Amino acid sequence: MDLDTRMEQVAVVGAAGKMGSGIALLLALELAYRALGHKQRTYVLSLIDRNDAALQGLVRYIRDQAAKDGEKQINRLRLLFQDRADLVDNQEMVQEFVFEVLLRIRTGTTLTLAKESLLVFEAAFEQEEVKFSIYNELASICRPEAYFLTNTSSIPLHVLSEACGIPGRMIGFHFYNPPAVQKLVELIQPRRCDPELVQVAAGVARALRKKTVPANDIAGFIGNGHFIRDGLYAIREVERLAGKHGFLPALHMVEQVSRDFLLRPMGIFQLIDYVGIDVFQSILRVMKKYLGEDLHSDLIDRTLELGVKGGQTSSGAPRPGFLDYAKGRPVAIFDPASHVYAPLEAPWARSAESWLGPRPDPGLSWKTLQRDPHCDGKLKAWFQALQALDTPGAAMARDHFRASREIGLNLVKQGVCNTAEDVNEVLKLGFFHLYGPITEYLD
Amino acid sequence: MKPMAKPVFLAAGAYTVSLGPGRREFSPRIPRPGLDHYLKEAGRAALAQISDPGAIDEGVVGNFMAARFNRQGHLGAMMAIIHPTLEYKPALRVEGACASGGLALATGIKSVLSGLADAVLVLGVEVQNTVKALYCADYLAGAGYYEGERKAGAAFFFPGRFSERAGAYAAKVGAAQARAAMAHWYRNAVEHARLNPEAQEFQNTAADLLAQGLTEPNPKAFTEHLNLFDCSKVSDGAAAIVIASAEGLSRLGLARQDAVEVTGLGQCAANLTTPPPDLTELTTCGLAAARARAMAGIGIQDAGIFEVHDCFTISGLLSVEALGLAKAGGGADLVLAGETRRTGRFPVNTGGGLIGYGHPTGATGVRMAVDLWRQLTGRAGDFQVALAKEHGIMVSMGGNDKTAVALVVRR
Numbered sequence: 040m041d042l043d044t045r046m047e048q049v050a051v052v053g054a055a056g057k058m059g060s061g062i063a064l065l066l067a068l069e070l071a072y073r074a075l076g077h078k079q080r081t082y083v084l085s086l087i088d089r090n091d092a093a094l095q096g097l098v099r100y101i102r103d104q105a106a107k108d109g110e111k112q113i114n115r116l117r118l119l120f121q122d123r124a125d126l127v128d129n130q131e132m133v134q135e136f137v138f139e140v141l142l143r144i145r146t147g148t149t150l151t152l153a154k155e156s157l158l159v160f161e162a163a164f165e166q167e168e169v170k171f172s173i174y175n176e177l178a179s180i181c182r183p184e185a186y187f188l189t190n191t192s193s194i195p196l197h198v199l200s201e202a203c204g205i206p207g208r209m210i211g212f213h214f215y216n217p218p219a220v221q222k223l224v225e226l227i228q229p230r231r232c233d234p235e236l237v238q239v240a241a242g243v244a245r246a247l248r249k250k251t252v253p254a255n256d257i258a259g260f261i262g263n264g265h266f267i268r269d270g271l272y273a274i275r276e277v278e279r280l281a282g283k284h285g286f287l288p289a290l291h292m293v294e295q296v297s298r299d300f301l302l303r304p305m306g307i308f309q310l311i312d313y314v315g316i317d318v319f320q321s322i323l324r325v326m327k328k329y330l331g332e333d334l335h336s337d338l339i340d341r342t343l344e345l346g347v348k349g350g351q352t353s354s355g356a357p358r359p360g361f362l363d364y365a366k367g368r369p370v371a372i373f374d375p376a377s378h379v380y381a382p383l384e385a386p387w388a389r390s391a392e393s394w395l396g397p398r399p400d401p402g403l404s405w406k407t408l409q410r411d412p413h414c415d416g417k418l419k420a421w422f423q424a425l426q427a428l429d430t431p432g433a434a435m436a437r438d439h440f441r442a443s444r445e446i447g448l449n450l451v452k453q454g455v456c457n458t459a460e461d462v463n464e465v466l467k468l469g470f471f472h473l474y475g476p477i478t479e480y481l482d
Numbered sequence: 483m484k485p486m487a488k489p490v491f492l493a494a495g496a497y498t499v500s501l502g503p504g505r506r507e508f509s510p511r512i513p514r515p516g517l518d519h520y521l522k523e524a525g526r527a528a529l530a531q532i533s534d535p536g537a538i539d540e541g542v543v544g545n546f547m548a549a550r551f552n553r554q555g556h557l558g559a560m561m562a563i564i565h566p567t568l569e570y571k572p573a574l575r576v577e578g579a580c581a582s583g584g585l586a587l588a589t590g591i592k593s594v595l596s597g598l599a600d601a602v603l604v605l606g607v608e609v610q611n612t613v614k615a616l617y618c619a620d621y622l623a624g625a626g627y628y629e630g631e632r633k634a635g636a637a638f639f640f641p642g643r644f645s646e647r648a649g650a651y652a653a654k655v656g657a658a659q660a661r662a663a664m665a666h667w668y669r670n671a672v673e674h675a676r677l678n679p680e681a682q683e684f685q686n687t688a689a690d691l692l693a694q695g696l697t698e699p700n701p702k703a704f705t706e707h708l709n710l711f712d713c714s715k716v717s718d719g720a721a722a723i724v725i726a727s728a729e730g731l732s733r734l735g736l737a738r739q740d741a742v743e744v745t746g747l748g749q750c751a752a753n754l755t756t757p758p759p760d761l762t763e764l765t766t767c768g769l770a771a772a773r774a775r776a777m778a779g780i781g782i783q784d785a786g787i788f789e790v791h792d793c794f795t796i797s798g799l800l801s802v803e804a805l806g807l808a809k810a811g812g813g814a815d816l817v818l819a820g821e822t823r824r825t826g827r828f829p830v831n832t833g834g835g836l837i838g839y840g841h842p843t844g845a846t847g848v849r850m851a852v853d854l855w856r857q858l859t860g861r862a863g864d865f866q867v868a869l870a871k872e873h874g875i876m877v878s879m880g881g882n883d884k885t886a887v888a889l890v891v892r893r
Contacts, residue, residue, distance in 0.1 A: 110616050113637040114702070127633050128620040 040157065040184060040235075042242040046073060047082050050156035052173060053163035054086035054146075055093035057351060058190050061218030062160050063097060063144075064104050065247050071105070071140040075119045082143045085152045094146040096353055104219065105140040109133035150176050157182070158243070160212070162190040166321045170194060174203035186236050188212035188243070192263050193325040196229035196256050206231045210240045213260065214249075215469040216313070217355075223468035224249040229256045252464045257455045258329035261465040263322050264455050265476065266310070267334065268446045270319065272439065273297060273307040274336050287372050287381050288391035290361065292435065294369070295391075300398060300425065300436035301443075302418070304405050304471045309369055312349030312360030316342055338375075347373055396430025408473055418473060422480035440481050447476035483776035486745060489728050490594050492891060493741035495852030496527030497721035500682040500840025502611055504715060510611070517552050518563055520607050520720035524845075525564030528603060528722035533735025535565045538724070539599035541573035544586030544606035545844035550621040551612050561605070568603070578751070579625030580793060582606060583721065583847025584878025584887030588749050590725040600730030606845035607720040618716050622843070625881035627755050636705060641713055641794070643882045645705035648796040650761035652707060655811050663814035664795035665695025667837070668711045670823050671792065674831060675838030677824075677865035682717055682840035695795070712795040719842035721849035739893075742858045742874070746780070746890030748773030754884050762811070764797070767877045768804035770886035774875065778890035782806040785890070786871030787857045788822075788830045789850035791879035792837050798822075801877060802830065829867045832857060847878035847887060858893035869893075 049066055053059040063086050070082040088094050109116055109132070116132045126132050145152065150173065153159050159177060163169050170191060177187065187209040189196065200209035211227025224244050228237060244251045254260040259267060273293050280289035294306035303310075311319050320339050327334040342361065349360025362369040363380040371380035381387075399421050408414045422440075425433050447462040456462055463475020474480065498520055501508050508514070521543070529535045541561035548554045557575035562568045578585040583606030590602035610618055616637065623632050623639035636642025652660040669691040675681035688694060697709040704710060726734060731741055748770035759765055775782065782805060790805065792798030799813040807828050808816040816822060822830040833839050833853040836846060854874040856862040878887045 110614065113616060117637055121633075124633070127628070128617075128623075129637050130617050130620050133616075 045157040048157040050085040050153035050159045052087045052161040055088035055097040059162035084143045086146045105137045109136040160188045178204045193322040207233045226251040259326045272442045291391045296435045308361040315350035395432030399424030443476040490744045491741035494528045494531035495723040495855045498719045499680045500717045500719040502717040504682045524720035524722040536567045537733040538603045540602045542586045542589045542604045543575045544582035546582045547621045578885040579880035580843045581878045581880030581885040582844040601726040605722045606848035608842040608844040609718040641705045644794040645707040647761045648707035663817045667795040667798045668695035671838035675834030678833045681834040683838045714836040714841035717840035717842040721845045742891040746774035746778030748888040752884045764800045764804040764883045766883045766886040770888035774888035774890045785873040785875045786869045787874040789876035792835045850876040
C-alpha cells in the first residue's frame, strides 16, 4: 500500500497532549495540502484523546496555527487557489485553507475512532502501563494492515509491539518538542519491522520535512540516553556542592554552568522542567528496568512527592518545577526544605555566581551564536579559554563537558547508535545544542 | 492654463507621529489609538494655531480604506469630534487611494476658490495597524483594478506592481545602477527621518543603511525586484492643515508670512482598468505636476523644495523624473549624486517622506503639504533646510500612478 493511500486514513492517539498536538497539527496541514492537490481523494485525520475539553482546545490550536501557516505559505496558497474565482484576497485564501485543514479532522475519546486508520501515530503519556494498555486495545480495533508510529522516547519497541501482538507493525517515530518546530525525528527500528513500514516511515518524515536519525531499539534511545544521564550527572553535582554551599546555591551554580558556560539554550534543570519532572521520572524507571543500570534520583522522587512537576500550560508557558518562571525566564528555585520558591534576585544567588568566577572573555551566548556563521571557531576559542581559567566555574564546566562526552561515547559503545555523528545530530537538532557532545573542544 | 482665480493659502499645519513598526512605542500586542484619536490630535493641533476655530467654514477629510481597516465609513460626520464648532458645517470624506490626502487638499482649495468658504480644515487620516501586513495588502489592493488584476497579482499586491516597475527600470538603466539608487533613496529617507521626531524611522539607529538598502530581493518570500527596505511601512497617523482665502487668513488671525500661497493645482485621474503606458514612467504624476507648474507659471528650476510620493524607493526615483528634476532614466544618477538629499540642489522629502516618516495612506498627501508649509515658513525645526528659492512642489499619487494631485506653493 503506497504512502498516499495510507495518508488518507491517519490517526493520532494522545492528540491533545504536548507532543500529540504538535504531531496532529503537522499532519492536519500535510493532509490539507495533499487534499488540495488530489481532489478526488478523501483524507481523514482522527484525533483521539481522553476528554472533549482537551480535544476542543486542540481544534482551536490547530485553527490558529493553520491560519499562521497559511499566512506564511501565502504564495503557495495563491497558486493552489488560482482556479477558485471566488477567492481573491489573501484573507479569503487563508480562511479557506483553515477550513480545508479543519475539514479532515474528526475528534473522539475512544480508540475505536482509529478503526479505519492505516497510519496510527501515538503520543500518549510516557509511561509503560499507559502505552501497553493503548496498544493492546488498538491491536484488536485496527485493521491488520495498519501501521503504528509511536512517539515513545524510552520504551523498547520490540517489548511493546511483541507484548501487544503487533510485531513488525510498529516503528519508533520520536518527534522532539515542539514537533511543529523541531526538525529532528529519531527513527527506531525494532528487530521485527516490516520493510514496507520502514519505507512508509521514511516517506512520512520527508512529507513532514523532518530529518531522521536512526537509533537502535535500546531503552532511552539516543535523545533520552544522553539527556537522562546528563540530568543525573547534574543532580549528583548539586548534591555534591550542597554540602558546602547549601542546596539552592548549588542548584543555581549547576544551572548557570550548564547554560552560560557550556553555552546551551537552557540550563539542565530548566530542561528537566521543560520535559516534565514526572516524565523524567517515568523515563528513568523504564531505562532502569531495561538497562539494569542504577538510574535513579531521590531528588526527582522527593520533588514529585511534593507535587512539583514542571511541564507546560496548554498555552506553552512553563509550569513551576525545580525553577519558577516569569515571562519564560527562571526567576526562583524550589526549596525542598521549606516548600517555597526562593527568588533569584537575592544576595545568595549573587554570591553563588561570584564563587563560580567569570566566564571566558569575550562573553558569548547561545542566542547570538546560533545564527553566527563563525560559530565553530568561536566555540573553539571559548573552550580554550575555559581550559585556561582557574576558577571553580570553569572547572565545573570542564567536568560537565567531559561527562556529557563520556555519555555520548557510551551510547556508541553500547550500540544505541551507529556513529558518534548520530549522537551529535540528535543533540544539535533535537536539543538545539550548538555542538555535539562528542567533540574535541576540550581534551 | 488659467491661473488661480484668487489667492489661496495654506497655514496652521500639523501631523501626528506615524505609528507602526520602527517606533519603540509600537507593538502589535499593545492596544493602539483608533481613528477618533488621530482625527482629534491632528485637527486640534491645527486649530490651536488659529485665533478662532469658529471661523472654519468647512471640513474635508481624506481617507482611503477606513471602511475595511476600521470598519468605519462616513468620516465627514466624524469631524465634529475635533471641535464643537464644526458640527452642522459642511464636511465630507474624499477618497482616491493613496492620493486621498491630495484630493482632500484639492477639494478644500476648490471650496475656497468657489467663494462658498473662506477657511477649510483639511485632514487626512489612516489607521492601518489593525491587521497584519498580509491583510493590509488586501485592503490596499483596492487601489488596483479588483476585477482585472487582483486575482493574478502578488500576495503583497502593490509591492508586486512596483517590483515590476523596478524590474523595468533596472532593464533600462542597468540592474546595479537601479539597485544602488534605490539603496541611496532608502538611506536618504531614513537619515531625513532621524531629524523629524514624528517620523516612524526617527528612532532608527541602523549603522549601515546603504548595506540594508542593497539587500538582494527575495522573490520567494517577497518580490522579485524590491526588498523590504524599499517599501514604506504600515502606518497609523493623521495630518491637518487649513486652506484659506486672504480674508479667511485674517479671520483666523494669521499673517501672510504664517502661510504659503497655492499658486498651482494639477489633478489627474487615469484609467484604472488599463495597464500603465510605460512602467518606467509615472505618466499621471508627471502630467499633474506639469499642469500645476503651468498654472503657477513657473519652471522646475524655480522650486527649491519638493515632496514626492515614495511609497517605494522606485516610486521615489520615478517621481523625480516625473517632476522634471532629471530626464527619463536620469533619476538614478541624480539620487546617487546626492542631489535629492537635504544638502543637495533639490531637497526632496526632507521630513523623511513615505519611507522615512511613514505612509498612513489617507493622511500622506496632507502631510506632504504640511512639510512644504513648514519648510517655506521656517517651521521645520531640526529638519529645516535653508531655502534660496521661494517655491515648493508636491505630488500626491494614488495606486499605480492612477490618481495624482500636484501643488505648487510659494512662501
